[in-house]
Amino acid sequence: MIINTLLDPEFRYQTMLNKLRDRGCRMTSHRLALLRIMSVSEGHPNATQLYEKLREPFPTISLATIYKTLLILKEDGQVFEIDLHNDSHYDGNKPYPHPHLICSKCGAILDGDDVSFLNAINHEIQEKYKFQVAQSQLLFYGVCQNCQD
Numbered sequence: 001m002i003i004n005t006l007l008d009p010e011f012r013y014q015t016m017l018n019k020l021r022d023r024g025c026r027m028t029s030h031r032l033a034l035l036r037i038m039s040v041s042e043g044h045p046n047a048t049q050l051y052e053k054l055r056e057p058f059p060t061i062s063l064a065t066i067y068k069t070l071l072i073l074k075e076d077g078q079v080f081e082i083d084l085h086n087d088s089h090y091d092g093n094k095p096y097p098h099p100h101l102i103c104s105k106c107g108a109i110l111d112g113d114d115v116s117f118l119n120a121i122n123h124e125i126q127e128k129y130k131f132q133v134a135q136s137q138l139l140f141y142g143v144c145q146n147c148q149d
């Protein structure tokens with residue numbers, strides 16, 4: 001399976017919204033704005049970056065609300081967590097495992113879209129080690145195109 005484009009942000013927004021509603025979450029304007037950002041997940045923000053973005057339009061938003069919402073979305077498989085050392089970044093546009101490319105100069109986290117080889121690796125691990133893969137993280141560290149000039 002090769003997916004090369006962003007999923008439709010409107011579809012992702014509605015899906016996440018429905019999941020949170022199912023969980024009995026009160027859909028405040030704060031949460032709706034958070035979902036809007038997560039449905040695109042430009043740059044794979046972490047909780048602090050989301051907080052910085054949302055604090056301007058919503059001065060009363062708390063970091064705890066953001067963490068709590070992300071946790072629920074994660075439990076429901078609605079965001080993919082990129083687990084860096086003591087820092088989690090999130091992709092709510094592509095909530096399934098996919099490779100990420102991390103620039104050591106500017107810190108950009110880019111999508112590697114082709115997940116077909118990831119499925120193949122998972123399958124091989126299961127076969128070879130009789131290990132049941134629940135989740136996988138594939139990170140490539142290097143220098144992005146912008147930072148190469």
Ligand SMILES: [Zn+2]
Nearest residue numbers: 103106144147
């Ligand atoms: Zn860079």
Ligand SMILES: [Zn+2]
Nearest residue numbers: 044091094111
């Ligand atoms: Zn991603």
